[in-house]
Amino acid sequence: QKEVEQDPGPLSVPEGAIVSLNCTYSNSAFQYFMWYRQYSRKGPELLMYTYSSGNKEDGRFTAQVDKSSKYISLFIRDSQPSDSATYLCAMTSTNTGNQFYFGTGTSLTVIP
Amino acid sequence: EAGVAQSPRYKIIEKRQSVAFWCNPISGHATLYWYQQILGQGPKLLIQFQNNGVVDDSQLPKDRFSAERLKGVDSTLKIQPAKLEDSAVYLCASSLAPPPYEQYFGPGTRLTVT
Numbered sequence: 001q002k003e004v005e006q007d008p009g010p011l012s013v014p015e016g017a018i019v020s021l022n023c024t025y026s027n028s029a030f031q032y033f034m035w036y037r038q039y040s041r042k043g044p045e046l047l048m049y050t051y052s053s054g055n056k057e058d059g060r061f062t063a064q065v066d067k068s069s070k071y072i073s074l075f076i077r078d079s080q081p082s083d084s085a086t087y088l089c090a091m092t093s094t095n096t097g098n099q100f101y102f103g104t105g106t107s108l109t110v111i112p
Numbered sequence: 113e114a115g116v117a118q119s120p121r122y123k124i125i126e127k128r129q130s131v132a133f134w135c136n137p138i139s140g141h142a143t144l145y146w147y148q149q150i151l152g153q154g155p156k157l158l159i160q161f162q163n164n165g166v167v168d169d170s171q172l173p174k175d176r177f178s179a180e181r182l183k184g185v186d187s188t189l190k191i192q193p194a195k196l197e198d199s200a201v202y203l204c205a206s207s208l209a210p211p212p213y214e215q216y217f218g219p220g221t222r223l224t225v226t
Contacts (some may be wrong), residue, residue, distance in 0.1 A: 041222070051212075
């Protein structure tokens, strides 16, 4: 079983839609959860960084962590064509050798 | 604040040749990472440095890959000899301190081995 599972998509939505991206994980020791956005032929860009369970909001982006279900989500409100990219989840813990574990990424296209 | 710099951006070589990639992290970032990202997959950690010491190189194919970080700043990753399966994007990232501090990625070097 992979440490982190992420549906690769592709996901295609109309402009203005609410997008939900998800990852599940197997290691209950993970404490820190991240979402990265990666445009084609670019490096990943950190979008959200959360610790433990709960919600964090930043503009149109909301990250949710449910540690009891080992499930994290990224919501994008009022999606824009500029949001078209691959979204990677990542997680780590001080108890897991300090290594970051990445999902495979979900490809999102927002259609104008 | 300048980001993580990498060069070259693209490289095409034949199998069995050697290649080297260079990374300059964000100023003041003590921790530096090299990742391999194969098309359609998430980044896979190859090696992590804390200043100029290696913290984790458990997934680095040491028979052909090597990396160094002189003076705790710039780093180079070398592949010798290259194989077809080494075709990937090589990403460098840095963070202020070891995990769980946020990592910031460079643009990557896209390597094609023919």
